[in-house]
Amino acid sequence: MNVALSAEQEDLRRGVRQIMEERVRPRAEEIDAAGEFPHFVRELFAEHDIFATVAPPEFGGIDGSLLTLAVVCEEITRVCANSGMILGNQSLGTGPIALFGSDEQKAAYLPKLASGEWLCSFALSEPGAGSDAAALQTRARYEGDAWILSGRKNFITQANVADVMTVFARADSGDRGAVTAFLVAREESGWIVERVEHKMGLRGSPTCAVVFDDVRVPASAILGEIGAGLQIALSTLDKGRIMTAALALGIAQGALEVALAYARERAQFGRPIADFQAVQFMLADMETEILAARALVRSAAARYDEGDSDIIKLAAATKLFVTEMVNRVTSTALQVLGGYGYIVEYGAERRVRDARVFAIFEGTNEIQRLVIARELLRGRA
Numbered sequence: 001m002n003v004a005l006s007a008e009q010e011d012l013r014r015g016v017r018q019i020m021e022e023r024v025r026p027r028a029e030e031i032d033a034a035g036e037f038p039h040f041v042r043e044l045f046a047e048h049d050i051f052a053t054v055a056p057p058e059f060g061g062i063d064g065s066l067l068t069l070a071v072v073c074e075e076i077t078r079v080c081a082n083s084g085m086i087l088g089n090q091s092l093g094t095g096p097i098a099l100f101g102s103d104e105q106k107a108a109y110l111p112k113l114a115s116g117e118w119l120c121s122f123a124l125s126e127p128g129a130g131s132d133a134a135a136l137q138t139r140a141r142y143e144g145d146a147w148i149l150s151g152r153k154n155f156i157t158q159a160n161v162a163d164v165m166t167v168f169a170r171a172d173s174g175d176r177g178a179v180t181a182f183l184v185a186r187e188e189s190g191w192i193v194e195r196v197e198h199k200m201g202l203r204g205s206p207t208c209a210v211v212f213d214d215v216r217v218p219a220s221a222i223l224g225e226i227g228a229g230l231q232i233a234l235s236t237l238d239k240g241r242i243m244t245a246a247l248a249l250g251i252a253q254g255a256l257e258v259a260l261a262y263a264r265e266r267a268q269f270g271r272p273i274a275d276f277q278a279v280q281f282m283l284a285d286m287e288t289e290i291l292a293a294r295a296l297v298r299s300a301a302a303r304y305d306e307g308d309s310d311i312i313k314l315a316a317a318t319k320l321f322v323t324e325m326v327n328r329v330t331s332t333a334l335q336v337l338g339g340y341g342y343i344v345e346y347g348a349e350r351r352v353r354d355a356r357v358f359a360i361f362e363g364t365n366e367i368q369r370l371v372i373a374r375e376l377l378r379g380r381a
């Protein structure tokens with residue numbers, strides 16, 4: 001499926017590229033080295049309406065399409081993966097509200113998330129529940145007219161800067177133990193960030209261990225219905241997996257550009273290393289993988305936007321292919337730079353470190369293979 005971008009999408013892509021080149025590229029190494037959330041990027045995205053790519057137009061969004069979001073994600077991570085995580089996580093956190101929120105919940109939250117006034121998080125994983133998300137243990141008990149949340153969440157992106165969080169917990173009322181999604185606003189209820197993890201890559205994207213110590217949320221905080229939590233999480237992740245692939249694609253494109261520029265400049269044996277066929281083959285392989293990945297990401301995003309009924313398998317396959325591709329491409333790019341690839345200031349090693357986790361989060365790639373095989377064996381060929 002050949003997906004052409006509209007004139008508006010092309011304009012947006014060019015605008016985001018310019019912002020990233022002028023305002024973020026000069027500070028991308030600094031964001032990685034500091035290991036802290038880059039507040040200036042959040043302000044930049046809010047100022048230029050980039051968060052509007054996460055919501056539908058009736059709630060302050062641009063066009064609400066995953067294709068537009070994917071194109072913008074790629075442009076951002078081409079320069080800075082940490083910045084891409086800000087938009088990616090905003091999309092992931094907004095997903096449950098946009099897909100399953102009541103009219104009141106959408107009106108209360110989406111415009112603030114689409115403007116960047118608020119940041120959000122998606123809290124599914126727990127110390128004992130990663131791939132096996134259904135094993136989560138966070139509890140919600142009903143007391144009086146409110147729900148009381150207690151438990152621990154692990155690896156929650158941006159929990160330390162988020163204003164609102166979708167929290168998946170077992171509701172101990174009515175349908176006992178049914179996994180349910182709760183919208184928790186920091187202002188009203190709050191949560192404790194116990195620890196911000198020290199990570200290999202994506203060091204400017206905070207990954208937090210979170211504690212809910214009898215956190216009180218109103219009855220109106222339930223998203224969808226009691227017991228609909230797992231369906232909400234999985235539906236959100238279908239979109240999230242294609243968006244994650246788009247983020248990975250941009251990292252690969254950025255790595256190729258680093259390698260290409262270096263291969264033209266660096267001379268050995270009296271000529272640029274780009275003259276050596278071994279180096280040319282590395283560049284050619286990277287470009288080929290990126291072209292294939294871009295075609296896959298854009299067609300998957302377009303099919304998601306069209307409401308394709310086979311999206312579960314396609315989303316998993318897109319995430320699997322592109323996030324393994326980015327690990328190959330960033331590693332090859334580093335190889336093109338020889339010893340300098342291993343030196344921080346050249347930007348190749350940062351991309352290797354940032355890329356690694358893409359085969360792990362949003363469902364590990366082993367889980368993607370299980371999903372693809374399950375759908376295939378069900379007859380969804």
Ligand SMILES: Cc1cc2nc3c(=O)[nH]c(=O)nc-3n(C[C@H](O)[C@H](O)[C@H](O)COP(=O)(O)OP(=O)(O)OC[C@H]3O[C@@H](n4cnc5c(N)ncnc54)[C@H](O)[C@@H]3O)c2cc1C
Nearest residue numbers: 122123124125130131155156157207360361362363364366
């Ligand atoms: C930087 C970062 C950010 C994250 N952000 C968020 C976030 O914002 N919100 C959130 O909820 N979570 C988040 N996560 C959590 C992430 O989704 C989980 O790490 C991931 O789902 C894997 O869970 P786990 O780490 O517990 O690994 P485990 O599930 O313990 O897996 C360990 C290994 O066993 C394999 N495995 C497990 N089960 C099977 C099986 N049935 N068949 C074959 N192999 C299997 C896995 O593939 C993996 O190789 C984040 C993680 C990281 C590292």
